[in-house]
Amino acid sequence: MSEADAASSKKDFINKVNIAKKEIMETNYWLKVIRGAGMIGDNVKGFAQILAESEELIRIIGSILFKAKNIH
Numbered sequence: 504m505s506e507a508d509a510a511s512s513k514k515d516f517i518n519k520v521n522i523a524k525k526e527i528m529e530t531n532y533w534l535k536v537i538r539g540a541g542m543i544g545d546n547v548k549g550f551a552q553i554l555a556e557s558e559e560l561i562r563i564i565g566s567i568l569f570k571a572k573n574i575h
Contacts, residue, residue, distance in 0.1 A: 517571050524564040531557040 534554050537543050543550055 520568050524568060527557060527560045
C-alpha cells in the first residue's frame with residue numbers, strides 16, 4: 504500500500520487501493536485452495552492465523568476503498 508500513499512490524485516489512490524484489495528483477495532483464495540487440497544491444515548502452526556489475517560486485510564482495505572470513494 505505504500506505505492507497508494509504516493510498516488511498523484513484521488514482517482515489514482517483509489518485505483519492503487521483497489522489493486523491491493525484484489526491482490527489480498529487472490530492470496531486469500533490460494534490459501535483456501537491449499538487448505539482445501541489437503542496440502543496444509545489449520546493445525547499447522549500459524550496457518551489459521553495467516554488465513555484470518557488475510558480476511559481481516561480484505562475488510563480493512565475494503566473500508567479504505569469505500570471511504571476514499573465517498574469522500575468529496
